[in-house]
Amino acid sequence: LAAKENKDKNTIIEINTPGSRVYIGEGYCTIIAGPCAVENRDDYIKLAKFLKSAGVHMLRGGLFKPRTSPYSFRGLGREGLDIMVEARDITGLPLITEIMDVRDLDILYDSIDVFQVGSRNMQNFTLLDELGKIDKPVLLKRGLSATIEEWLLAAEYILKGGNEKVILCERGIRTFEPYTRNTLDIGAVALVKHLSHLPVLVDPSHATGKWELVTPVAKAAIAAGADGVMVEVHQDPDRALSDGKQSLNMDNFLRMMKELQKLATIE
Ligand code: PEP
Ligand code: MN
Numbered sequence: 001l002a003a004k005e006n007k008d009k010n011t012i013i014e015i016n017t018p019g020s021r022v023y024i025g026e027g028y029c030t031i032i033a034g035p036c037a038v039e040n041r042d043d044y045i046k047l048a049k050f051l052k053s054a055g056v057h058m059l060r061g062g063l064f065k066p067r068t069s070p071y072s073f074r075g076l077g078r079e080g081l082d083i084m085v086e087a088r089d090i091t092g093l094p095l096i097t098e099i100m101d102v103r104d105l106d107i108l109y110d111s112i113d114v115f116q117v118g119s120r121n122m123q124n125f126t127l128l129d130e131l132g133k134i135d136k137p138v139l140l141k142r143g144l145s146a147t148i149e150e151w152l153l154a155a156e157y158i159l160k161g162g163n164e165k166v167i168l169c170e171r172g173i174r175t176f177e178p179y180t181r182n183t184l185d186i187g188a189v190a191l192v193k194h195l196s197h198l199p200v201l202v203d204p205s206h207a208t209g210k211w212e213l214v215t216p217v218a219k220a221a222i223a224a225g226a227d228g229v230m231v232e233v234h235q236d237p238d239r240a241l242s243d244g245k246q247s248l249n250m251d252n253f254l255r256m257m258k259e260l261q262k263l264a265t266i267e
Contacts, residue, residue: 001159002152002166007197013137013165015058015113019092022057024137024167025199029264030228032096032201033253034060036243037073038080047235048087050250054257055266058114059084059093060230064100065242066120073241078107085111096139096230102130109134119144119171119206122154132161139167139201139230144174148188152196168192168200169230170221172207181209181246184217186224193225200225205232205246214248215256222263231256 004010012025024030033051038044038061048059061084065075076083084095094113099105100121108115114137121127122143131138138158142151155166170189172182184207192200202221204214218229234240234247248256260266 002155002196002198004195004197010197011164011166011199013167013199015094015137017088017092017094017113019088020057020094022094024201025227028227029222029260029266030057030199030201031055031257031260031266032058032060032228032230033233035062035234035240036205036232036247037062037065037075037241038083039076039241041083041086043235044080044083045087045090047233047250048091048093050235051233051253052091052093054254056093057228058096059087059091060096060116060232061087062242063097063108064104066098066100066118067242081108081111088113099127099131102127105130105134109136112136114139114167116169117141122146122151125157128154128157129161132158132163134163135165137165137167138163139169141169141171141203142173142185142188144182146173148191148195152192155196155198166198168196168198169203170200170207170226171203180207180213182207184208184221186220189221189224189226199227201228201230202226203230205230205243205248209246211237211246211248211252214246215252215259218256219259219263222260229260
């Protein structure tokens with residue numbers, strides 16, 4: 001179902017909120033931005049207003065965070081949801097957040113516009129099955145060590161359930177190289193665009209682990225044919241409760257947007 005040969009045109013996903021209409025897919029360059037995790041109301045609302053003014057299409061924010069250590073900040077959970085909803089009410093921008101557990105679907109369903117399946121859950125097949133039954137878009141990140149075939153087959157689970165709104169997201173894979181957090185598989189972006197009709201985004205933040213590399217890698221992603229990027233932005237990355245090292249501050253985010261505008265029309 002993900003294969004290009006079985007469809008006459010590439011999938012374009014439309015997301016509507018009272019304040020905006022966002023498209024993801026062929027011909028659009030969609031920018032998703034926000035902090036790794038929602039940390040508190042005031043910072044999130046302030047950042048959301050800034051991102052709206054900077055031309056972002058969708059707000060990200062982690063509520064349920066998959067952390068390597070159980071002692072790290074694991075997100076505000078349900079409490080943070082009201083903060084995200086308030087940010088959408090103010091900016092009109094649709095919301096994306098990660099869902100780790102099918103039991104959270106009821107809590108999140110009415111409020112969230114796009115569900116993110118994180119790298120660590122790419123093969124959580126019961127979660128994929130459930131997301132196949134809903135009629136909201138799902139952004140499926142490539143697993144830490146997943147082959148392209150495994151990634152496309154994971155997408156197939158969602159599609160098979162009847163949900164055609166699947167967005168693929170390359171976020172780097174594990175290699176022998178520790179200097180970057182992951183290794184962005186840029187070839188995979190071009191290949192999956194060739195094999196599948198589904199939109200493909202790139203997450204240069206998790207792919208590199210270093211904010212200095214986010215802009216050049218985002219440019220490479222767009223040049224390789226990605227339909228947009230999802231990046232982590234924080235008002236004060238040094239104080240971020242998660243992923244500060246890979247988060248752009250506001251100034252650097254504006255610089256990235258300028259660079260990307262040279263490569264694609266972002267509207
Ligand atoms: C995230 O986007 O917040 C995240 C945890 O990413 P990944 O699943 O790609 O590690
Ligand atoms: Mn993160």
